[in-house]
Amino acid sequence: MLLKTSFTVWGNFDMNTVCDIRRHIALRTQGAFRLLVGIQGFLEDVEGGISARQEELVLYQVRQIVLKSLSIHSLALGGELMDQKEQDQVNFDYFLGLDKDIVEKGLKLINRFADCYEPKEKLLEELRAFVDQAEDVLGFSEKLYVLRSPQGFASVLRLAKSWEELAKSKNLPSALPDEWVL
């Protein structure tokens, strides 16, 4: 578990302490890539599916978005670092360490999409807010780039290079898709 304290020392200088640096780095690298490579693309699929009335595409990707967002929360609380990239793992636990409330919030959101009682556009806004809540867990001061945008890919590649070196120095697994390096 991350324990952060914040206090003022030496005048106006604020400092946070963490009791598990490796998990902190894993959260930021692995967690960020779950968003960049997974969730961002899934959100586009949901938008496109709503527009094209591809109901099952929407439902499937909403489910993936919620599960992956929950896994980011879980990563901060002791969850597994290496998430499913290619469905090779059949026992990856998206919910490890999570409070019942956040899990139920996510699962009920999936089911609200399935129930079709509310306008999809309204639910999409709630879904985005759920994703934003997961991104907040990463603790970055700015929003992540959108990978699938003209400027985003180059920016993410630059970030990825420094993160990879940092993760490697701490004997953490790579957060990058294997295709990017093989």
Added chain:
Amino acid sequence: MAQADFEWLKTFLSKHNCVPEDLLSEVEDVYGEPRIVIATGSILSGFGNKFSDLDVFVVVENSNLTALPITSYKGGLRVDTEYYGVDRVFNQEKMVRSGSCHRSQVLSRDLWVQYYRSLRSMTRFYDGYRLSSKPEFFDWLDQIKSCWLESRVSEWFTYESCRHYLAANWLKKSNMRLACNSISEALFSALSAKVAEKGQVILPKKWLGEKLKACAFVEYLEMFKKALRYPVSDVEQECYFSDIESFVLKLVDLDKLQHSLSWQLWCSPGVQIDNIKGECIVSRWNMRGVLLDSDIGLGQKEYMDCVISSGKFLEQPEDVYGQLFANDMLWLSVVEN
């Protein structure tokens, strides 16, 4: 079929003020002379929507490449161009033709991943539209687009359904919520096997709904929609698991398959096993860990790259291995005997 693909592609591109020749203009020869260039992706499979992007696969002689896509934007359309060495592509084809990795005597995660990527690559070529190619590749692409690949994909998903089914039944003892995800994945794989038999071979399950509609599988579509909900309460989870399991058993002949299948458990990536004063510590990435009361009998190097435990399909693993599996310390494969 080729003409229909071309018209579909032209129509989609015209909405972005592009023509197929614009895709070729993105292809660089810095990686070597292209042997074959295909457009592929959900648009070519017939499912994509206005937000879909397009992939261009370029096969070159150069074998020293990553599959990192080179992204460009044409009239708002995102085009990802990926380069593959011809040797790699031919090796992938050979691997898939030789039969599913589940037929290996031992199936490690590395082999599983290698086969999966090869299968994925071949299905992209299957659904792709040839933009240009050298004469010697004309026939190659045509013979990829045939029923041998359909049966390989169907076979893959059938075995995967069995694997998820097994995981679901092991997990339900300690983690019903997660087991519900596993049993739904077993169903999604079983349904994917059915549509693959009808030529719907692209792997991503997000398109399963569209594939089921294309095959006019009305009953299966309803199963899929039911499984996409996620049960919240304990009671809902029990009902959900039972319902979805019954769907899986309708689709997959487990009565027959169980006699020919075995499971294998391997250490998951990052796992380390240490023993200290009678306590066994199984950890992953030196972060998460499970403490066991007794030594599970594996020395420092013995557990690397080998089967930790195995059994016939419906045999339960020993408790200690079941616990380690439930804690995501062990990786599961399913093989034919």
